[in-house]
Amino acid sequence: MLDKIILAILVSSMAFFSVYITTPFLIKVLEKRNLTVKDYNRVGGAMVPRPGGPSILVGILASELTLYAFFSFSSVEILAIIITTSIAFVVGLIDDCKVLGGWFKPVALAISAIPIILLGAYNPHLSFPLFGFVRIPELYIALIIFMIPVTGNTINSIDVLNGVASRFMIITSFALTASLFIIHNYDIALASLPLGFVSLAFYKYHKFPSRIFPGDSGALTLGAMYGALAIVGHVEIIAAVALLPAVINSFLFLSSVKRIIEHRQIKSNPVTHTDDFKLMATTDKEAPITLVRLILAGGPMTEKQVGFVIFRLAIFSAVLAIVTAFMMGVKI
Amino acid sequence: MKEIQIFLFIFVMWILIIVGGGLLVSIVAPMTINGYGKLGSILDSGVKALIAMILVVVWIFTLSKIKNWIFHKQIKN
Numbered sequence: 001m002l003d004k005i006i007l008a009i010l011v012s013s014m015a016f017f018s019v020y021i022t023t024p025f026l027i028k029v030l031e032k033r034n035l036t037v038k039d040y041n042r043v044g045g046a047m048v049p050r051p052g053g054p055s056i057l058v059g060i061l062a063s064e065l066t067l068y069a070f071f072s073f074s075s076v077e078i079l080a081i082i083i084t085t086s087i088a089f090v091v092g093l094i095d096d097c098k099v100l101g102g103w104f105k106p107v108a109l110a111i112s113a114i115p116i117i118l119l120g121a122y123n124p125h126l127s128f129p130l131f132g133f134v135r136i137p138e139l140y141i142a143l144i145i146f147m148i149p150v151t152g153n154t155i156n157s158i159d160v161l162n163g164v165a166s167r168f169m170i171i172t173s174f175a176l177t178a179s180l181f182i183i184h185n186y187d188i189a190l191a192s193l194p195l196g197f198v199s200l201a202f203y204k205y206h207k208f209p210s211r212i213f214p215g216d217s218g219a220l221t222l223g224a225m226y227g228a229l230a231i232v233g234h235v236e237i238i239a240a241v242a243l244l245p246a247v248i249n250s251f252l253f254l255s256s257v258k259r260i261i262e263h264r265q266i267k268s269n270p271v272t273h274t275d276d277f278k279l280m281a282t283t284d285k286e287a288p289i290t291l292v293r294l295i296l297a298g299g300p301m302t303e304k305q306v307g308f309v310i311f312r313l314a315i316f317s318a319v320l321a322i323v324t325a326f327m328m329g330v331k332i
Numbered sequence: 333m334k335e336i337q338i339f340l341f342i343f344v345m346w347i348l349i350i351v352g353g354g355l356l357v358s359i360v361a362p363m364t365i366n367g368y369g370k371l372g373s374i375l376d377s378g379v380k381a382l383i384a385m386i387l388v389v390v391w392i393f394t395l396s397k398i399k400n401w402i403f404h405k406q407i408k409n
Binding site: 126128129130131132133134135136138139237240241244245247248251252255291294295309312313316317320324327 | 335338339341342343345346349350353354356357358360361377380381384395396399
């Protein structure tokens with residue numbers, strides 16, 4: 001047990017400090033190359049470097065490769081996490097550099113799930129709280145291909161305000177780690193630690209006022225790794241519960257626009273500004289319904305206040321996920 | 333803002349996930365289709381997959397109705 005505690009400290013430190021140290025350099029490089037985007041929610045519209053995906057990937061690879069190279073446990077699962085996450089990063093980076101159609105990301109992310117299937121890093125059982133599990137060999141492969149695009153795009157869709165995506169990932173991934181410990185899947189719990197610590201280190205630079213945006217490469221990397229962990233750790237349902245606020249955001253968006261489109265293709269913005277630069281829900285009937293728009297329906301709020309509401313929702317879902325993990329051990 | 337409504341929506345989603353899982357595990361999974369030879373297992377999986385997909389559609393439909401009910405005022409705004 002002691003060796004695993006030491007290992008946990010080692011990979012967590014590697015994940016955290018890799019991102020903590022490399023991100024300032026990335027910010028400088030992006031600024032030098034003029035790879036910046038306007039922060040429309042900030043007074044004066046400051047230009048913020050993007051994407052932060054490369055430093056996030058460095059943190060994930062440094063820690064996961066250490067686990068893979070020096071420790072023999074769950075090597076197939078860790079390899080599947082590394083490859084899927086890396087492909088998702090490339091997909092995101094392409095999307096950061098080039099404006100592509102709404103279908104590109106889901107299809108490309110579905111391809112990034114294939115290494116999990118080819119390496120056989122899954123167990124075709126779907127476990128439900130209280131009722132046990134179902135064995136679905138053929139359907140489970142479809143579930144894998146479906147899950148990575150869903151988690152990737154869901155995290156990407158919540159990356160709308162300063163610090164929201166990274167803070168959301170901190171809470172969600174630590175809830176997933178806690179759940180993996182509760183169901184005694186210690187190896188994958190160890191492999192999941194870097195996700196939380198990478199998000200924590202990135203949050204230092206992403207929090208309001210952001211010094212860097214994760215971009216599609218950052219958000220998809222985090223989301224795809226989360227999905228891969230859920231599959232190889234056999235905690236699909238728990239992972240879905242922890243992700244519920246982001247799922248609601250995607251659900252509201254899709255049910256209002258009724259098709260898969262890129263955020264940048266939306267003509268009417270769901271959020272507008274007051275004279276004192278607070279965020280305010282638009283009255284435009286054509287604008288999609290999003291989580292932020294719903295939060296703002298009661299009246300204008302500052303960006304920080306909206307972020308704090310999403311933070312409370314994430315905490316609530318994390319608690320439900322941990323309750324679900326405990327319920328996995330109970331059969332009725 | 334009635335933040336409580338969003339919390340309620342998350343809670344309802346969670347309950348629906350648990351109930352849906354219960355239906356799958358205790359009713360759909362134990363079902364067996366026999367008497368079709370080699371086609372039996374394919375038919376068995378196909379029917380179960382179809383029921384699962386119908387359940388997902390019902391789940392989304394229910395969620396959409398609950399969403400309209402919970403966020404009625406906000407969506408109208």
